[in-house]
Amino acid sequence: MPENAILDALRWRYATKSFDPTKKLSEEQVALIVESLRLTPSSFGLQTWKFLVVTDQSTKESLQKVSWNQPQVSTCSHHFILCRPATYSPEDAIEFLDLAAETQKVPRESFAGYEEMIGGFLGAMDGDARAKWMEKQVYIALGQLMTVCAAEQIDACPMEGFDATQYSEILGLEAKGLVPVVCCAIGFRAADDHAAAREKVRFATEKVVEFL
Numbered sequence: 001m002p003e004n005a006i007l008d009a010l011r012w013r014y015a016t017k018s019f020d021p022t023k024k025l026s027e028e029q030v031a032l033i034v035e036s037l038r039l040t041p042s043s044f045g046l047q048t049w050k051f052l053v054v055t056d057q058s059t060k061e062s063l064q065k066v067s068w069n070q071p072q073v074s075t076c077s078h079h080f081i082l083c084r085p086a087t088y089s090p091e092d093a094i095e096f097l098d099l100a101a102e103t104q105k106v107p108r109e110s111f112a113g114y115e116e117m118i119g120g121f122l123g124a125m126d127g128d129a130r131a132k133w134m135e136k137q138v139y140i141a142l143g144q145l146m147t148v149c150a151a152e153q154i155d156a157c158p159m160e161g162f163d164a165t166q167y168s169e170i171l172g173l174e175a176k177g178l179v180p181v182v183c184c185a186i187g188f189r190a191a192d193d194h195a196a197a198r199e200k201v202r203f204a205t206e207k208v209v210e211f212l
Contacts, residue, residue, distance in 0.1 A: 084179050
């Protein structure tokens, strides 16, 4: 994608306030977004996340009620809920290490040093610290999701305004061993969404970037 096209896409996007409920993403668009999430980079490559995609209208309406009643949840095409595992230990990393050896066609023991490094990293943190670390990984995925949506001219609205406990109850997340971190409603903006015409408010480059 040319540089100007990338910037044009990022300038085009905004936190959509009103979706057109009659417009839905195609299967191809959903598949592209899902694959982009799967390809998101993560710390040690461990991919400590799970992405839930809600399309059922009744479920979206239930979630809206515990999302500060934000209408984007029920009017969007697909409501993405980005979760982290409730717990994570060095033993949980074994699945990734086994897959890495299989994928790269190398002996499993060649990852012994890497496994020790991961174990030391995780072992130095308590449960709260691990939870915060995993939440940071989820936000990397959110950034990738929003950028891909912008490039494809799919509207998105990232959302932290929701009751995580209620989301867990509605979606049965405790049984799945998951904790919701952040959501992103995606679809297509309504023609009368006045937020689309607002100028972006961003600080000057020299205020937010310093070259050393």
